[in-house]
Amino acid sequence: MFFIYLFLVGIIIGTAMIIPGVSGGVMAVIFNVYNKMIEALTNLFKDFKKNFIFLSVLGLGILVGAIWFSRIMMFLYVHHEVETKLSFIGLILGGVPYLFKEVKKNTNKTVDYKVMLITIILSLVLWYVSCNIVKIDLDSSNNLFIGTFNLFLAGFIYSVGKVIPGVSGSFLLIIIGMYEYVLKVISSPFSLTKIELLKLIPFLIGLILGVFILLKLINRLLKKRFRLVYSIIIGFVIGSIPAVIPTISVSFNTIIGLIFMLFCFFLSFKLSK
DSSP states (O other): OHHHHHHHHHHHHHHHHHSTTOOHHHHHHHTTOHHHHHHHHHTTTTTHHHHHHHHHHHHHHHHHHHHHHHHHHHHHHHHOHHHHHHHHHHHHHHHHHHHHHHHHHHHSSOOOHHHHHHHHHHHHHHHHHHHHTOOOOTTOSSOHHHHHHHHHHHHHHHHHHHHSTTOOHHHHHHHTTOHHHHHHHHHOTTSOOHHHHHHHHHHHHHHHHHHHHHHHHHHHHHHHHHHHHHHHHHHHHHHTGGGTOOOOOSSHHHHHHHHHHHHHHHHHHHHTO
16 A cells, blocks of 8 residues: 555656756655655665565656656647746746745755855856857757767756755756756657657666765755755746746736646645745
8 A cells, every 4th residue: 555655756856856946855755755765765775676666666657657747748749838937937036035935944054045146146047148148959860979078967966856855856957958858858758760769878878876965965965054955946946037938928828827837826835845
């Protein structure tokens, strides 16, 4: 019975991983599997059989959730861009109070606003540079090395949202312009060509390597400099919202999108409390 519950929780976490602004880590905390997941990953070989079974069942659920929901997200991104992106903004903003509360709960101090402001400015600069100077092309056939490295980088960055509760890996992919491509690949894993399947390998290597490296690094940093780390995280989250803002005009779609944004804000706020 526990394994069925674990599998269903994995589906919920996998679904959350696909939605920008919603953290799979938060879902893991809500359903009380985050600490067990961290313990299983960091002590994998101490009780290998038990930890392997736990991670396999949870991981399978996450994979199923990510695959089935990515199809829905792909449709919404293509056919309802304004409403979808405004909904993302609501989800992102609704999760910010959770990050502030985490700082207060773990340090009895408020966020370092100077660090947060600097990070917001840095995030805006990076967004401007990525839009006007750097053009990231994951599907580049002209340079195999660059395409492979970008996929590896996407997987590594995506792993951040798996390790830190409150941080959305999908949102980080949006910031660097890789979300739609990765979503396209994940949404149709069984209809991929051999070349597209090969492209999944560097992404998965980056994801797995990122989880194991960041798990120990982030845990160490959070224990020693929790306030600083979360101040930086909050700064990047707030400062990166312009990357999600769609082209808005006075229309019915915009009005519906704003309504969805408010609904998603309260939904994200309630789920992350």
